[in-house]
Amino acid sequence: MTKSPSNSPGLPRIAVVGCGAAAREFYLPVLKKYAGYGRSVVLVDRVEQQAESMAREFGIQHCCTDYKSLPIDVEAAIITTPHNLHAEQSIHFLEQGHPVFVEKPLGMTAAEVTRVLDAAASGEAVVMVNNYRRLFPSYRRVRELIQSGQFGDVLRITIRDGTKFAWKSASSFYLRDPQARGVFLDRGAHTVDILCWWLGERPQVVDARFDALGAVEGLMDVQLACGQATISLKFSRFYRLENCYTIECEKARICGRLFDYSRLSVQSNGPPEWIEAGAALSHYEYAWQLVENFVAVIAGRGAPLFLAADVAPSIAVIEKAYLRATRFELPWYETDPNVSFLREDVAANHQQRTV
Amino acid sequence: MQKVLVTGAGGFLGGWVVESFLLAGIPVRAGIRSWNSAVRLARHATEIVPCDVLLPEQIDAALDGCDAVVHCAVGNEHVTVTGTRNLLAAASQHRLDRIVHLSSVAVYGKAPGIIDEACPRRSKGSHYAELKIAAEKVCEEFIDRGTPVVVLRPSIIYGPFSEAWTVSFAKRLASGKWGTMGRRGEGNCNLVYVTDVVQAIYRALLAENAAGEFFNVNGDDVITWNEYFSRFNTALGREPLPAINTWPIAVKAQLLSPVRTSAKYALARFGRVAMRLHAQSSLAAKYMKATESLLKLTPTNEQLKLYGVRAKYVIDKAKDELGYAPRVGSKQGLEFCVAWLHQQGILY
Numbered sequence: 001m002t003k004s005p006s007n008s009p010g011l012p013r014i015a016v017v018g019c020g021a022a023a024r025e026f027y028l029p030v031l032k033k034y035a036g037y038g039r040s041v042v043l044v045d046r047v048e049q050q051a052e053s054m055a056r057e058f059g060i061q062h063c064c065t066d067y068k069s070l071p072i073d074v075e076a077a078i079i080t081t082p083h084n085l086h087a088e089q090s091i092h093f094l095e096q097g098h099p100v101f102v103e104k105p106l107g108m109t110a111a112e113v114t115r116v117l118d119a120a121a122s123g124e125a126v127v128m129v130n131n132y133r134r135l136f137p138s139y140r141r142v143r144e145l146i147q148s149g150q151f152g153d154v155l156r157i158t159i160r161d162g163t164k165f166a167w168k169s170a171s172s173f174y175l176r177d178p179q180a181r182g183v184f185l186d187r188g189a190h191t192v193d194i195l196c197w198w199l200g201e202r203p204q205v206v207d208a209r210f211d212a213l214g215a216v217e218g219l220m221d222v223q224l225a226c227g228q229a230t231i232s233l234k235f236s237r238f239y240r241l242e243n244c245y246t247i248e249c250e251k252a253r254i255c256g257r258l259f260d261y262s263r264l265s266v267q268s269n270g271p272p273e274w275i276e277a278g279a280a281l282s283h284y285e286y287a288w289q290l291v292e293n294f295v296a297v298i299a300g301r302g303a304p305l306f307l308a309a310d311v312a313p314s315i316a317v318i319e320k321a322y323l324r325a326t327r328f329e330l331p332w333y334e335t336d337p338n339v340s341f342l343r344e345d346v347a348a349n350h351q352q353r354t355v
Numbered sequence: 356m357q358k359v360l361v362t363g364a365g366g367f368l369g370g371w372v373v374e375s376f377l378l379a380g381i382p383v384r385a386g387i388r389s390w391n392s393a394v395r396l397a398r399h400a401t402e403i404v405p406c407d408v409l410l411p412e413q414i415d416a417a418l419d420g421c422d423a424v425v426h427c428a429v430g431n432e433h434v435t436v437t438g439t440r441n442l443l444a445a446a447s448q449h450r451l452d453r454i455v456h457l458s459s460v461a462v463y464g465k466a467p468g469i470i471d472e473a474c475p476r477r478s479k480g481s482h483y484a485e486l487k488i489a490a491e492k493v494c495e496e497f498i499d500r501g502t503p504v505v506v507l508r509p510s511i512i513y514g515p516f517s518e519a520w521t522v523s524f525a526k527r528l529a530s531g532k533w534g535t536m537g538r539r540g541e542g543n544c545n546l547v548y549v550t551d552v553v554q555a556i557y558r559a560l561l562a563e564n565a566a567g568e569f570f571n572v573n574g575d576d577v578i579t580w581n582e583y584f585s586r587f588n589t590a591l592g593r594e595p596l597p598a599i600n601t602w603p604i605a606v607k608a609q610l611l612s613p614v615r616t617s618a619k620y621a622l623a624r625f626g627r628v629a630m631r632l633h634a635q636s637s638l639a640a641k642y643m644k645a646t647e648s649l650l651k652l653t654p655t656n657e658q659l660k661l662y663g664v665r666a667k668y669v670i671d672k673a674k675d676e677l678g679y680a681p682r683v684g685s686k687q688g689l690e691f692c693v694a695w696l697h698q699q700g701i702l703y
Contacts, residue, residue, distance in 0.1 A: 160700060165394045172390050175397035182397075211698075214400040219699065234700050237394045239522075241700050260640075328698060332515045332691040333378055337682040338550035342379035342557055 011040040012298050013074045017067045017089055018081035019045035019054040021167060022103050025284065026130065027078050028058050030291040042070050068092060076298045078291075079103060084179040087112035090127060094119035099126045101294040105189035106308050108179065110316040117309050127308040128294050132287040133190050134197060134306055136261040137278025142247065142254055143198045151268070152250025154199065154229040159245045161191050161258055162236030165218075175216060182210070182217035183237040185318055191233065191258075193314035198247075199226050202313035206230075208325035219328070222321050261286065356452075356560060358382040360421040362406055362442060363428030365392025367516050368457065368509075368552060372425050375553045377401055386417045388428070395516065408438030414445040423453040423560050435486040436493060443497040443504065453566070454504045455559045456494050459487045460545065460571060462508060465664045472508075472569045472672055481657065491569075503566035505559040507552070510573040510668050514549030514688060515695035523651065525696050528588050530652050534599035540581035542664040547574040548683035548691075558677040570673040574688075575681045580662040583685070590689040591702065601659075608656050615650055 011034035016023055023043075031037050043063040045051035051063040062071045067089055077093040079086055079102040087107040090100045094116065106129045107113040120127040133139060146154060162183075167174060174180050196202055203226035210217035218238050224231035234241060247254040255272070256264035262280040265272040289305075296302035333339060359376065363369035364385035376383040377399055385396050386406025396403055406417040408428045418424065426442055429435050439456065446454045463470050464479035476491070478484040494504045513520040527533040555572040559565055578586070588596040622629060629643070654662075673679040683691075696702045 162700065164391075166391050172393075172403075175390055175393050176403065178400075211398055213398045216397050218394040218398055236700060238516075239699055239701055332695055333374070336375075336550050336691070338554045339375050339378050341554060341682065342375060342381065345557075346380050 010035050011037045011295065012076055013040045013042070013072060014295075014298075015042045015044055015067060015070055015074045015077040015093070017044045017077060017079050018085075018103075019043055019047075019050045019063075020080065022080040023054065023078075026103075026287045027080060027291055028054075029284075030288045030295075032058060034295065042072060042074060044070070074098065076100065076294075078294075082173040082177065082180060083185065084108055084177070087116050090116050091119040094123045094125045094127060097123045097125050099128075099294070099298045101128045101130065101291065102308065103130050104193075104311075105129075105185060105315060105318070106311055107315055108181075108185070109319045110312065113308075113312045113315050117312070120308070126297055126304060128290070128297070128304050128306075129308040129311055130287060130290060131190060131193050131306075131311050132283070132290045133194055134310075135286040135289055138256050138261055138264045139194055139198075141264060141275060141277035142245075142256065145254060145266070146198050146247065146249070147200060151252035151254070151266075153227070154247060154249050156248040157195065157229060157231040157245065159191055159195065159232075159258070160234045160241040161187050161243060162234065162239055162241035163243070164240060165237040178215060180216060181322065182212060182220065183235045184208075184210070184217065184220040184222065184321065186237075187235050188220075188222075188233075188318050188321075189311075189314065191235070192317050193311045195224075195231065195233075196313045196317065197310070199229070201226060202317060203229075203231055205317060205320040205324050208321040209328045210325050211328050211330065212325075213327070213330075217325075220321075220325070221328075224317070259283070356381065357422040358384055358420055359560065360384045360386055360406070360417055360424045362386045362408055362417075362424065362426050362438075363388075364396060364403070364406075365389070366427060366429070367518065368512060368549065369425075369427035370395050370516060371514070371549045372427065372553050372556055373401065374399065375550055376557075381557075384417065384421060386428075408442050409433055411441050411445060414442055415448075418445055418449045418451070421449070421451065423451055423455070425455045425457070425556055425560070427457050429457075429486075432486055432489075436489045439490040439493045443493065443502060447497065447500070447502045452503060453560050454502065455556050456490070456504055456506045457556075458491050458494075458506050458508045458569075459483075460508050460510045460573075460668045462487050462491060463666070463668075465661065465666065467665050469667050469669055470571070471669045472571060498567045505562075505565045505567075506569040507555055507559055508569065508571050508668070509552045509555075510545035510547050510571070512547055512549050512552055513692065515692060517549065517692075520546075521692050522696070522701060524584070524587055525591065525692070525702055527652055528584065528591055528593065528596070529702055532599075532652055533584065534597045535581040535584055536601045536604075536662060537581075537598060538663070539601045539605075539659065540584065540662045541579050542662050543667055544578055544580045544583040544662075545573050545666070545668050546576065546578065546583065546685055546688070547572060547681065548685075548688035551681040551683055554682065555673060555677060555679045558673075558679055562677045565677060568672075568676065570677060570679075571668045571670050572673055572679065573668045573670045573681075574683075574685070576685045577667050578685065586685055587689055587692075590686075590693045591696075592693075604654065605659060607653050608659055611650060611653055612656060614646070615655065618646065618650065 038059045041060050043051045044067045055063040076099045079089045093100050203224035207223040210220040220235045222233040243258040252268040293305050361372045364373045365387040373385045385403045388407045404417045461484040462476045464477035476488050
C-alpha cells in the first residue's frame with residue numbers, strides 16, 4: 001500500500017461505476033484513504049446486491065443501480081465496468097463536464113475512442129485511463145533509450161505476454177460476451193500501448209492469428225511493422241509464457257521481463273549490463289499512484305501524468321489486428337480421427353432416425 | 356441424445372468432451388465451477404453454466420433439459436465423493452437416461468499384471484485412489500437403486516491441454532535433464548489419447564446394456580515409460596535421450612517431498628505476500644523461480660514408483676460391450692501434442 005495522500009485532504013464527490021474486481025483491487029483501496037470518502041463516493045452497479053454489498057464492505061453511504069440517476073451530485077467518475085461500456089459511460093459524464101478516469105481499454109474501437117475524446121473536449125473535462133504500466137520505471141527507461149537513438153534504429157521487437165487467466169471477475173463478461181473479445185484486447189490494451197509509447201508512433205498490422213472457434217480467443221499471435229522494425233507479439237490466457245520483451249537495435253539489445261518493473265538489461269559490445277531503473281513496487285502500487293493523480297487533478301492540485309488521448313494509437317492497432325485475424329491451424333481438432341468418427345456417427349444416427 | 360451435461364468441463368478431460376461433442380454436432384452443456392477455468396471453452400459459442408457439484412441447486416439448474424450427464428468433476432474429498440453423491444441424486448430425480456462417471460485405473464492401486472475389471476480395488480495408501488474408490492462406491496449405491504450409471508476407468512490420459520502427462524514431460528525433456536531410467540522406467544506406460552477416452556464416453560452414453568457396468572479405457576500401444584520418454588523426445592525433434600542415473604533422482608525426490616508440501620501450503624495461504632516479494636526482491640524472485648523449476652523437473656516419489664509398475668489394463672470388455680476401438684496411436688497422439696505445445700508457446 002502506498003502512503004496516505006498528504007494530510008488526507010477531502011475527496012471530491014466521485015461515482016465509481018462498476019462494483020467488480022477492478023473496483024475492489026484498484027480504486028476503493030485508494031479512495032478510502034481520503035477523509036470523508038464514505039460520504040463522497042457513490043457506488044454504481046446494475047446488480048443492486050453487488051453495489052450494496054460493496055458499499056457495506058467499504059463503509060460507503062451511497063449506492064445505486066443507474067449511473068444516469070445518482071443519489072448525489074458528483075464532480076467526477078471512475079468507470080470500471082466491462083470493456084464495451086467504457087465509452088458510452090465515459091461520454092455521459094464528460095458531456096456534463098465531469099472528469100473521468102476509465103479502466104483500460106479506453107474503448108473497443110478507434111471510433112469509440114474518438115467519441116470519448118470529443119466528449120472530453122466539448123465538456124472541457126479531463127479524461128484519464130488506467131494504463132498504469134506507463135509508470136513502471138523499467139518501461140520508462142526503455143522508452144528513453146529508444147527515443148534517444150543512442151543504440152541506432154530498432155530492428156526487431158519480440159514480446160511474449162501470457163499467464164493463466166485468474167481475474168476474479170464478478171461476471172462472466174470476459175469469457176462469455178463476444179464484445180469482450182479475448183486475450184489480445186485484455187492484455188494488449190497494456191502491451192500494445194507500451195509498444196506504441198516506446199516507439200513513439202503507431203505500427204502497422206502485418207498478420208494476426210488466433211484460436212477463437214466462434215467466440216473469444218485464448219491465444220493470439222500478432223505481427224506488426226514500424227518503419228524497418230518487425231514486431232512479433234504472442235498473448236496467452238492458458239499458460240505463463242516467458243513474459244519478456246527483447247528489442248534489437250542496430251547497436252544494442254534491450255531485454256527485460258514484463259513483470260520486472262525496476263530492471264532491464266542492455267547488451268552492446270560485451271556481456272549484458274543490468275540497469276536499475278527505479279523503485280521496485282507491486283503493480284497495484286503503480287495503479288494506485290495513477291488513481292491518486294486523478295484525485296489530485298480533479299481537486300486542482302496537479303496535472304495528469306498522461307492523458308487518455310495518448311493511448312489512442314494502441315486501440316487502433318488492436319482493432320486492425322482483430323479485423324485481420326484468421327484462425328490458427330488446429331490439427332488436433334481438424335484431423336483427429338475420433339472427432340471425425342463422432343461426426344459421422346452422429347450424422348448416420350440422425351439419418352437413420354429421419355428414415 | 357437430447358442434451359448432455361458435462362461436469363468439470365473446465366478441466367482437461369471435461370473440456371475435451373465438450374469440445375469434441377461440439378465439433379461433432381452433439382448437443383452439450385458445459386458445467387464449470389469457476390469462470391477462471393473456462394478460457395478454453397469460451398473460444399466456442401457454446402452453453403456454459405455454473406455447476407459446482409457441492410451446490411445441489413446449481414446441479415439441478417444445470418441438468419434442466421438434459422437427458423444424460425458425463426461426470427468429470429474431480430477435486431478434494433468433498434468434490435470427488437460428496438459431489439458425486441449430489442450429482443447422482445439429482446440425476447435420479449431428473450430421471451436421466453444415462454450417467455457416465457469418470458473414475459480411473461488408480462482404483463487398482465498399482466497392482467502388477469494383467470488387470471481387467473474383475474480385479475479388486477485397493478488404494479495402497481494413495482489419497483487419489485482412495486477418493487476414486489469412494490466415488491465408485493457411491494456409484495454402486497445408485498446402480499443398486501436402478502440409476503443408469505456407467506463407470507469408466509481410463510489409464511494415463513495424454514493430449515493437448517494435459518498438464519500432468521504432456522506439458523510437464525515436454526518441459527522435463529526440453530530441460531535436457533531428463534532421460535531414460537533403466538529398470539526404474541521399464542514399467543508399462545498405459546497411454547490413452549484423450550479423444551479415445553471421449554470416444555469411449557460417447558459409446559458409454561449410447562450402449563444399451565452398459566448401465567451398471569465398469570470398463571477399463573486404455574490405448575492399444577502398450578509401451579514402457581522409457582519408450583514414452585524416448586518417443587516424446589523424438590517427436591520434439593531433440594537429440595536422442597540419454598540414460599540417466601536414477602539414484603540421485605530418487606534421493607532428490609525424497610528430499611524434495613517436504614519442500615513440495617510446504618511450498619503448496621505457503622502458496623495457498625500467503626500467495627499474495629509471495630507475489631509482492633517476487634516483485635520487490637530480485638533475489639527472492641530468483642530463489643522462487645529456481646525452486647519452482649527444481650520441483651517441476653523432479654518427479655515425485657509416487658511418480659517414480661509408477662514408472663516401474665508392470666501392469667497392463669485390458670480393454671476387451673469395452674471393445675466387446677461398448678464397441679470401443681482406440682483410433683489414435685502414440686505416434687499421431689504425440690505429433691498432435693508437439694504441434695499444440697509449439698502453438699501455445701510452451702516450447703519455442
